[in-house]
Amino acid sequence: MAPSAKTGTIIEPTVAAVQAELAALEDAGMRAANEKRGDDHGVNLSKLRGVAQAAKTDPASKQQLALDLWATGDTASRLVALLLVFPKKLGAEQIDAMIREARAPKVHDWLVNYVAKKSPHLEELRRTWTEDTDQLVAAAGWDLISHQVYKKPEVLDLPALLDTIEARMKDAPKDLQWSMNNTLAAIGIEAPELRGRAVDIGERLEVLKDYPTPPNCTSPFAPLWITEIVRRNEQAAAATG
Missing domain, CATH: 1.25.40 (Serine Threonine Protein Phosphatase 5, Tetratricopeptide repeat)
Incomplete structure (x- = not known):
């Protein structure tokens, strides 16, 4: 695995470890700026991408980690989830459920661009x-x-x-x-x-x-x-x- 974006150490591929890293990267000024746009998190997006890169594991575990991070409902965790998830391994019903839960603008944007547009179910989702x-x-x-x-x-x-x-x-x-x-x-x-x-x-x-x-x-x-x-x-x- 790659080193942590914050400390240079390895991030264990668990929800708790990823969220601890995100908490360490939290910045009050960044949160205030993001909240003006409707995004309730305070993590610089470049650093957030670094967290996703540092949480590498085998594909099956990576997919499950992404789903578990999404299930937390936390905006920063969901953004990491969208960087980790394999879109082609998600069913249309899963993506449909996710879009209905995605209220934060950046989560909505990444879900459309990183998941729905790369999904084999794109046309079904478009029509629905x-x-x-x-x-x-x-x-x-x-x-x-x-x-x-x-x-x-x-x-x-x-x-x-x-x-x-x-x-x-x-x-x-x-x-x-x-x-x-x-x-x-x-x-x-x-x-x-x-x-x-x-x-x-x-x-x-x-x-x-x-x-x-x-x-x-x-x-x-x-x-x-x-x-x-x-x-x-x-x-x-x-x-x-």
């Missing part, structure tokens, strides 16, 4: 989650749609998705609206034949139009986002062509 009445679950479904727009668009009905976005995004709850907007931008970027319609929907709905964007960063407002990423892609293609 997208129409869920829980806005966070539905948002996860739309995150999977965005992933498929880039990776496997042939499984999607892109014009129908634009119909749904046009009808629902404006009045959707914040988290769901954000994920639907990501899909709108993805379609505009990846599907040239639908780009004009995607931009038009974004311009008319004006979702995230006034979102504060730091200098030199791309606005999440779909028309600006689409235009900028397409420009970059065309510029890169010209440079390599």
Whole structure:
């Protein structure tokens, strides 16, 4: 096993040992900053990744450790669990139960990106989650749609998705609206034949139009986002062509 992120010693692959290491890394300032974003933990994420790396063991034990850490309900422990778990060894029902328990934003984000997107059950989860009445679950479904727009668009009905976005995004709850907007931008970027319609929907709905964007960063407002990423892609293609 690798050395501890905090002390340089070995972390035993047990829940108690991992949580003790996380407790040693707890920082009040980090917790205060995280809590402003809804994440109730005070561990620097780079150091948290170090804890996961230091808790290596055989695959079967590693998977069980991940499940046991998840079961604690503790946010930092769950983040370590998501770094340890083998997504392909989780059933669709297990991942579905996890997304319904994932209330902390960073846990939700890592669960979607590190587990659901790598799961052989991705398509089943996408279809199940997208129409869920829980806005966070539905948002996860739309995150999977965005992933498929880039990776496997042939499984999607892109014009129908634009119909749904046009009808629902404006009045959707914040988290769901954000994920639907990501899909709108993805379609505009990846599907040239639908780009004009995607931009038009974004311009008319004006979702995230006034979102504060730091200098030199791309606005999440779909028309600006689409235009900028397409420009970059065309510029890169010209440079390599």
